[in-house]
Amino acid sequence: MDGIKVLLFGAAADRAGTRETQVEAGRITLDELWPLLLEHHPGLSPMRDTLAIAVNGEYARWDTPVSPGDEVAVLPPVSGG
Amino acid sequence: MFAIVEGRIDVASLISGAQRPDCGAISTFVGTTRVDETGGASVEHLEYEAYRPMADRKLEEIGAEIRMRWDVREVSIVHRIGRVDPGEASVVIVVAAPRRGAAFEASRYAIERIKQVVPIWKREVWSDGYVWVGSQVGTRS
Numbered sequence: 001m002d003g004i005k006v007l008l009f010g011a012a013a014d015r016a017g018t019r020e021t022q023v024e025a026g027r028i029t030l031d032e033l034w035p036l037l038l039e040h041h042p043g044l045s046p047m048r049d050t051l052a053i054a055v056n057g058e059y060a061r062w063d064t065p066v067s068p069g070d071e072v073a074v075l076p077p078v079s080g081g
Numbered sequence: 082m083f084a085i086v087e088g089r090i091d092v093a094s095l096i097s098g099a100q101r102p103d104c105g106a107i108s109t110f111v112g113t114t115r116v117d118e119t120g121g122a123s124v125e126h127l128e129y130e131a132y133r134p135m136a137d138r139k140l141e142e143i144g145a146e147i148r149m150r151w152d153v154r155e156v157s158i159v160h161r162i163g164r165v166d167p168g169e170a171s172v173v174i175v176v177a178a179p180r181r182g183a184a185f186e187a188s189r190y191a192i193e194r195i196k197q198v199v200p201i202w203k204r205e206v207w208s209d210g211y212v213w214v215g216s217q218v219g220t221r222s
Binding site: 007009010011014015047050054057058059073075076077078079080081 | 112129130131132134135136138160171172192195196197198199200201202203204213214215216218219
């Protein structure tokens with residue numbers, strides 16, 4: 001079964017040591033997903049309060065539920081321009 | 082036109098593409114890469130990355146927000162990603178409107194919104210490492 005796909009960008013990719021990973025879980029909220037992500041990528045821990053998060057390409061709140069097959073993106077403070 | 086591109090942005094063609102007989106103003110904002118220096122080290126270039134296609138969609142949303150707020154007839158936003166050398170254009174915004182006030186205000190609005198909501202990140206590549214702007218995470222000692 002597919003897991004929840006997690007993409008990481010910018011400083012978050014550096015901290016995690018990867019740009020893409022999978023979290024094996026059923027339907028959970030992003031708040032519940034976060035500690036599962038930290039199990040394999042503990043370097044992300046100090047970034048939590050600075051991050052925005054997106055589900056399937058749109059900004060989401062941390063209490064949003066996600067399911068296997070969804071794409072979650074971990075977004076550090078944007079710095080375009 | 083809303084686009085994320087690799088390579089140089091053709092500012093002149095964006096401006097000429099916005100010329101219309103029903104508009105009295107074209108406002109153009111060009112964001113360029115600035116080089117800072119500290120302690121003998123300097124920024125050699127900047128490197129941009131985007132979360133696509135979300136970033137493309139957010140540019141289009143900014144265009145739609147502008148059309149709701151002001152009477153504008155053309156809006157183009159082009160953001161460059163990848164390596165951008167010092168002084169080069171990283172983002173270009175072109176707004177054509179019947180009246181100059183709307184064109185000025187809308188182009189200002191566009192760059193401020195880009196810096197708030199478009200998932201694009203830049204890192205400064207220094208002679209002694211790099212740092213992600215806004216996150217202060219990197220390899221500089």
